[in-house]
Amino acid sequence: MSRNSPRAETAYQALRQAIIEQALLPGAKLPEDQIGSHFGMSRTLVRATLARLQAEGLVDARPKRTATVAQPSLEEAKAVFEARRALEREAVALVVRRWRPEYGAALEGHVREEDAAKARGDERVSIRLAGEFHIKLAAMSGNPVIERYLGELVSRCSLILALYGRPHSSECAVNEHSAIIEALRRRDAAGAVALMDEHVGSVERRALLADAPAAESELGTVLTRYAEAIEARGSAIPLPAGKRRQTP
Structure with missing residues (x-):
């Protein structure tokens, strides 16, 4: 499967939208195993998805470290x-x-x-x-x-x-x-x-006024909400069994 597989595209869209809408805040951890399990993807596909987001300046993915939502200086x-x-x-x-x-x-x-x-x-x-x-x-x-x-x-x-x-x-x-x-x-x-x-x-x-951001949301809950919204629009495949009943 290529990085543009349906599951990888769903993961990319869900993560990107959650970051843009500030449901996932700067510094939030994005563990590869949790994302892979949530979307039924291989580690290779997860890394490719995170790399796409990193190229857009939204994710910080360093070797041998858990990826995080980027924190621009x-x-x-x-x-x-x-x-x-x-x-x-x-x-x-x-x-x-x-x-x-x-x-x-x-x-x-x-x-x-x-x-x-x-x-x-x-x-x-x-x-x-x-x-x-x-x-x-x-x-x-x-x-x-x-x-x-x-x-x-x-x-x-x-x-x-x-x-x-x-x-x-x-x-x-x-x-x-x-x-x-x-x-x-x-x-x-x-x-x-x-x-x-x-x-x-x-x-x-x-x-550039330094107010404190709101508390970070739990990753799995955020991913479920955004992935299901994308699926409802007809632009993604269904989530793997067991992920669809989680609610915020």
């Missing part, structure tokens, strides 16, 4: 935001240049999802959707390199928020995203770039 955190601001500016400028009416509808639909998560009080989903807005925007730039690297930086910012930041403000994210869409609709490149700079700056300021 404050210096790394500042560098991540510096790079993100530069890419966000270019992405916005490219989207304005290549703007299509359907882009506005897609982005507004996403903002409605953010608003619904806010109304439900679903903080973790709100965090993920806030980041995915920027990934959708990067995809509209038409530049696959920007899309790839901005996606990685946005995910790493979620880690930084979990490690150093204060609680996510879903209301600010929704309002700021809506303002960016309006500037894009007007084909106002300078205005859209300025709004994006202000928005990312506010995320950075929130991220």
Whole structure:
């Protein structure tokens, strides 16, 4: 089986989403045997899955040590935001240049999802959707390199928020995203770039305030919740027998 086997893909998606939504916090241990048992995977597949996450800056997997959710230093955190601001500016400028009416509808639909998560009080989903807005925007730039690297930086910012930041403000994210869409609709490149700079700056300021994160969740419980959600969307195979009845 290759690393892209269905079970490995389910494990990758579940771990990645749990990290981005801060259900697994920086420093949380990711034992190979527990992950392998949970998803019915070989150690080789588990290591390949962790390597994918490490390449995205989400996991620290060193030889002869248990892998952990990455813990970026404050210096790394500042560098991540510096790079993100530069890419966000270019992405916005490219989207304005290549703007299509359907882009506005897609982005507004996403903002409605953010608003619904806010109304439900679903903080973790709100965090993920806030980041995915920027990934959708990067995809509209038409530049696959920007899309790839901005996606990685946005995910790493979620880690930084979990490690150093204060609680996510879903209301600010929704309002700021809506303002960016309006500037894009007007084909106002300078205005859209300025709004994006202000928005990312506010995320950075929130991220680099050293509040203590919430207590770490138990790995098996988190993996069950995320894997079953992925399975329910029809994008993964069922979990092995014995794993499906665990509940948070």
